Amino acid sequence: MAFVASMPTRRFAAKPGQVIAVSVIALFLLVFLIIPAGTVIYTAFTEKGTGALTVVNFIDFFNTDLFRRSFFNSIYVSGMSVVWATVIALPLAVLTTRFDFRGSLIIQTLGFVPLIMPPFVGAVAMQLLFGRNGTVNLILNDWFGIRLPFMEGLNGVIFVQSLHYFPFILINLSTSLRNIDRSMEEAAQNLGSSGIRLFRRIVFPLAMPGYLAGASLVFVKVFDDLATPLLLNVKDMLAPQAYLRVTSVGLTDPMGYVISVILIVVSIFAMWLSAVAMRGKDYSTTQRGGGGLAKRKLSRGESVIAYGVVALILLLVLSPHIGLLLLSFATVWSFSPMPDDFTMAHYARVFGESSIYIKNTLIYASLAGLIDVVIGGAIAYIVLRTKIIGRRWLDWAATAALAIPGVVLGIGYLRTFYGITLPGGTPLATLWVMVVLALAIRRLPYALRACYAALQQVSESLEEAAENLGATKQRTIRRIVLPLMTGGLLAGFVTSFSTAAVELSATLMLIQSNSDAPIAYGLYVFMQSPAGRGPGAALGVIAVVLVAVCTLLSHYVIERRQRAIGMNK
């Protein structure tokens, strides 16, 4: 009991700690996000040629039909993607957490895999399956003489984005569902509620923090994503417009950066809206653990339907990866439903050099994930539990990272850190640590949302109780808050880790040599030539398997923890 501090000093002891925490995080965000991005984005506010400050570029933005159209297209696509992602994620989340469902662990892991879409190869695999002359359409055309435009126009973008990003909802919603206090459900049942009504009135509302965390992430991520629209050759959306302008040689016009500013503003606005939606509502429950919600057994008929639905959804969401797997074994796959022949040669080709990529990927992504969870957890705590002025700005600044194109951050890092040289003359920007920091910044919003949702479900009264019993703030956080947030923290780590493992755009700017390169860079290097398609796909499969195994492991840890807590009670 040496840790028990006296009551009066506690209040004063906590404050400086909080201030230091806020300052450290603010400094981190300032140095590694705001300043680097600012060095690039300030162009938006300057006049071309003279460099004088102006807002005329923003007037031009709203006077241009193309940008206005892009703006509304982006809003529409993001909104619809949230709807469809919910349709996919909801059954998976509910079935695996609310019912005694064999293979929940596998489903949770597989349902997560779509987030790990390696750049370029994922796109090629999708086209080979769902494209105009992909497997599905070639077969449909053969049998019925029709083609379905899965991958065309805005609806194509919505289709691919929902498949790609629904795991954000799945993982956050599942965590929330697991954290709901069983007694709430039992109380409702005692009062006669059951079935859909119970779910609609009690369970889903209690899981709202998780759902909103996931849904707002999907919205903002789709809004800011440029890879998918570009893969489908949809150019009249905002993020691709920004990217096309920022990366063209010879075009140093400010409009690309104006669009980046607009993307940032809309992203923050969306996050603010989701915060408003939660305002004044209390989602925390005091009793924790107990294995979460009661798991109901499914009747035979229900089982058949449930497994059918799950199998169907998994088949759909995993199809890109099935395509990727086929591609990695294919010799030539061109205008035919299946590859001409199969070979192991592509794996043999990448086997030798992939070990260095794998090692780098694991180091970079896990460090980035770790940084994200620490900072994300700290920000969530500061925003939800303290009254420090400006605390929301931390949240919004971190969230803005979602809207900054990777290449902008990459150039910003070069501008900010290249001038600083280490002893020996190497520029700071060329150290691999910078890649880790760039990845951490890019993936911080994911972890932040997960931590946020997790903390919202922890009742403050538990902490008050601990403090009343004489525990210090630090001890309360360590012994009460952190253990109760474990699920959310792990969810955040897994999301950050797995998406960082396949990120390319900022990495491409910062990687200095092959020996420092992660797997996504290796993929890029292969995917620029016809002969490299197979080896690229093989490397993609390795990346997916690698990340999936790590995800499975962490799910396993969560499950065991939950069970352990349940036993102890």
Place this chain on the structure above:
Amino acid sequence: MLKTIAAAMLMSAALVGTAYADGGKVTIVTSFSKDVTDPFKAGFEAANPGFTLDVQNKSTSSGVKYVDETKSNNQVDLFWASAPDAFDNLKGRNLLVKFKPSVTGLPEKVGSYPVNDPDGFYFGFAASGYGIMSNDRYLEANSLPKPVEWGDLVKAEYHDHIAIAAPSRSGTTHLTIETILQGEGWDKGWGTLKGIGGNLQQVTERSFGVPDAVNSGQTGIGIVIDFFAFSAQASGFPVSFSYPSVTTVVPANIGIIANAPNQPGAEAFVNYLLSEKGQAVLLEPAIRRLPINPALYEKAPEGFPNPFKDPRFQSMITFDSDVSKKRTDVVDTLYDQLISFQLDNLKRATKAIHDAEKALASNDQPEARALLTEAHALIASMPVTADEAASQQIRDAFTGGEQKTARQAELEQQWATFASEKYAAAKTKAEAALALID
């Protein structure tokens, strides 16, 4: 503890230093894929013991940005890519140094394009020509003949079957566009480009996106640089390639970066690349680029084009790079605003014209014919003339210079409005023509 680590780091730094002592690390930034760089790395290191080649892959545009952003403490020795305009850009920013390769006896021109930079800042090492790549299975399944000339791509049968990379994104596509504009003249050239534009299935944002789509059969026909097709053929893909008669061969280049940390290594690599040994690597199946050294063509596989002997290449038009340079931004932006970002409108109008023309073929009505001529003229009409495109006023709008009469954003909006109005009018005319025939 810290001291031990520091000592260990010093030790390893010293070890690394001695390992590289005899030649050192040669750092190269390139847009070329592993299939291209690996054989060159192996060949160079074997031919120049003591040197190691460190390859950094970046897209051409990121590469240029990277070299520019890091010039204060440059760590890169060489820049190696296809598009001559990227090198021009680097040269303009004083990021390249002059060099005189020791390899002599190489031709000065390939086709009608000078092989090397006249001031000696960068050197062509391989020639590439633009042309039409097609997927044999796709063409057969859609009963399409193989297109040979640019003019073929305007035909109704190819509607929605063609892919191209946006010239603003792909330096090599830009050169193709410019070749057509110089070969056919500004107005007629844009007519052809918009005719092809109306038949496009996609405008990709990466050069490699086009051969990728053709290889996988997502699209039937692509406008690509030759080696994409040759290397795809060598990898077994069912694709064909042809050079249209209006085209040009342009060199792919290499240049030494200013203040290179390893200048001797950089020079050794350029000399190796131009030597007969280095040039022979270009003929490898996964690379298949046209060597700049004419002697190599004796070793080339059957049917491999020879730009120095083949009459096709001799008759190719002269490419005026001064004209091209003056209007690069304007041409790219015009293409984006009139074709890439108006693709749906342009395609709808083109489809309407195709439909009416088909009906007209079986039932000729002079009135309808006149309407269709008007519709064609509407699509082909341009918001700026060739002279205006090269004028100081418009160029300054893109660079922010003093003589600008409008900002780039304003010009873009004007051009986009111009295009969407003209295409809508053309569609109306074509539909009216069809109504007359029916």
